[in-house]
Amino acid sequence: MARWQFGITTVYHFLMVPLTIGLSILVAGMQTAWVRTGNPRYLAMTKFWGKLMLVNFAMGVVTGIVQEFQFGMAWSAYSRFVGDVFGAPLAMEALVAFFVESTFLGLWIFGWDRLPKRVHLACAWAFSLATIASAYFILAANSWMQHPVGIEFVDGRPRLTSIWAVLTNNTVLAAFPHTVAGSFAVAGAFLVGIAAWHLWKKHRDSAEDDPDRRVWRASLKLGSWVGIVAFAGLAISGDLQGKLMFEQQPMKMAAAEALCHTEEPASFSVFAVGDVSRADCESVKSITVPALLSFLAKNDFSSEVKGVEDLVQEYRAKYGANYPDDPRLGELAGKPIDYVPALPVTYWGFRLMIGFGAISAGMAVLALWFTRKNRVPPGRWFPLFGILSIVTPFLGNSFGWIFTEMGRQPFVVVPNPTGVDGVWMYTAQAVSAGVSVGEMLTSLVALTLVYGVLAGVEVFLLRRYARAGIPGVLPSWNKPPEPAGADGKKPEDVLAFAY
Template sequence: MDLLDIARWQFGITTVYHFLMVPLTIGLSILVAGMQTAWYRTGDRRYLKMTKFWGKLMLINFAMGVVTGIVQEFQFGMSWSAYSRFVGDVFGAPLAMEGLVAFFVESTFLGLWIFGWDRLSKGVHLACAWAFSLATVASAYFILAANSWMQHPVGIVFTDGRPRLDSIWAVLTNNTVLAAFPHTVFGCFAVAGAFLVGISAWQIWKHHRDTVGKNPGLERRTEEQNEDRKVWHGSLRLGAWVGVIAFAGLAISGDLQAKLMFEQQPMKMASAEALCHTEQPAGFSIFAIGDVGQSNCEDVKSLTVPYLLSYLANGDLHSEVRGVQQLIGEYQAAYGSHYPDDPRLGPYAGKPVDYVPNLPVTYWGFRFMIGFGAVAAAGAVVVLWLTRKGRYPKWRWWTPLAVLSIATPYLGNSFGWIFTEMGRQPFVVAPNPNPSGVDGVFMYTATAVSSGVTPGEMLTSLIGLTSIYGVLAVVEIFLIVRYVRGGIAGVLPPEPPEGKKESDEALSFAY
């Protein structure tokens, strides 16, 4: 592998790993704030137990997300210095805003929430929960604004070969981020919902095993045990409802985002469909048999839904959708057929530019994104049906399947981001054919990598970071499993003895 390949692998591995933490933190933080709101309004101890248990798991994931996220911005300087110089004047503002929100608002109010259980009034403590939860969402918005600028450059003037920020408002209201933000947030709720379903199902199974399983036919439980069972059943139902609503939001926002991408990055969307030749009307490919890696698609046979791709692209069943072969010529005419003959580009200097992204990755990544999301939604519907009116299925494979279902929205999110970023290649900053942006502002990925780093140094960095992330994965899984097994008792101490104030148990409540 050359320097560019190693740099891309490093950024891809660390970014996908980091994004495993992000959706759970965003989705779960809002749900935990909602649980605490229910406790504040009703005084029902079940909601307190839900808040404490799911809040503990959210905090573990949050801490790991911070540790792994810091590396992302350091990589801009380490591996992508040319890219950093090119986008620095634009990215400085949204990334600074994200840093202020993340390291001041989020961390401040999260700290108050962690240690303020018995020191702050219930109302103030609840306000802290909402403050850090909404700050987490705002932080994600600023990151997405920066990423969306790479997909669709706006709000700049192009001088001396570099973009200069002209309007931060244009960057923050980029139509690309306005479409990507709700889609991303709904994806976060899908992850959080599946997380609640899987762990709650396991807890119900464990609860049944510990109270009934040892004495078949005996259903005697203490009042506390009955309350705990209601906690898990309520969490299960909440997770399922969140999953269903999230998938509906994903479908609507995804349709809007796809129409925008057909307009802004037609090659990405043609590759997502393995649409090698222009069609009018165009059918949507459900799956393909054959080698989708060839840009002429001569050996590919697809099962398609007639007219659907035309509608998804333009809202018209009979519209034309341009294929890969036609778009290659358009891209070459607009942006050149060869890389600049610059020694800093190494083996890419003066070579032809391949404007077609990796077709198998974009085609199957798009389908895996949709497929895993649909499986997660179908599972949530099944859970709602089987657990209606206090019921709970007892067949053998129910619990293992519920636990495994946690992975489905994670995989859907991951494949979605892989498709989004890989489908933009060979650009790291995509050109903007839309009149709302500034045409001619683009950057090839091959020109973005750090020229002063050797492949050996980059490979050492790749191995080191991957190894560290592997260790962090073990730590996170260990902590999550430990506190899941501990259940409510592991995060909520027993009631204080009679005559002793609850405030005397301050350290017991500290997270």
């Protein structure tokens, strides 16, 4: 139950986070363009996309607090075991990054026309860069669970010996660009989808120099290019991550392929028919690309890739066949350990991640094609296209996380094959022994319900603002007299913006 709760809250949190990261950087970029050129088009873009970013930001913040508290509440044994190492990056995230985010976000929201333009712009960069720094610290913590480094083993617990090793763990160096690229993919697709809808709705017949039309065209182009570059980044960093994973967590990669026997060279399964959970090669018919998996693993088309069956034998020999006889493990105490992750989840999670990522990149290319040379496609399906393109990178991200976290089961801290002996922890050992089933159930139900309701509210608001377009955030838009970006010299200028 603690796992379900962590899974649900994490996936939910990570629906908000990448949009915030990607969008806030893009908004800071738009605002820079406005400050440098004075072109009202960029002001309109900053205000519009900035507003949508804020609607989303609120949710990212509040769901982040839940993540931090859950370690202590539901995973206290885990927290005690890894606290010497794992707490530091979390505390750093709060002190170095999160403070900057929330303080400068407040300044940015309320500082329009109150702060000098350049200072206000600096606030936008401060909070948007801080969201990236946040991601780095959190991923460093997560990467340590996948690949524990920088430690010695003292009194049955890992003890930190080098914070530098934790922060430059090769796992986080690969995971960070992958996650950031994923965030930009989300933000890019978000721009494309909404801009495509506006072009279709209002500008099929409008003049080419209509300012509103130009805003949406600029947004769509920006979004498409961001999406395409992000996908390239995802592919490159994903490949790096894959190679590290073959070394560090061979079981996870075998599980991603539902690879039953060791193969040399190993072929990559594109699609499978049948029940992959049995991993027995006989019941599953799979379309494969010969030798590709070997290449993905080691850059060599003929290398050997270990299958699930052999790995299980290896893991039993190395880490034991049975759980320790600890009464706090409950029913699992002394039982055999199942080293194979849930194969349907890892196999399909991996494919859905790549598939949705590729679809969203394809959408970005199509969007550029459809709108080439100032065109707006007439078809009825264009807005549907937009909505689809918004959803796909979110799904890709979620499946990526589900794959990587399910793929490390039954471990919560995965043993590092080249690291210090003895440092690993089974998920079953990590939960709070003192917390009752009733409490877990209460929080699981309450959080899921509240998150569900708020997701509805957020989508409702995003939709409302997205539909209203620029006038919804900038009342002076398309009304000639007032010059855009008043310089704030009104007599009593206490609040340029108010809740």
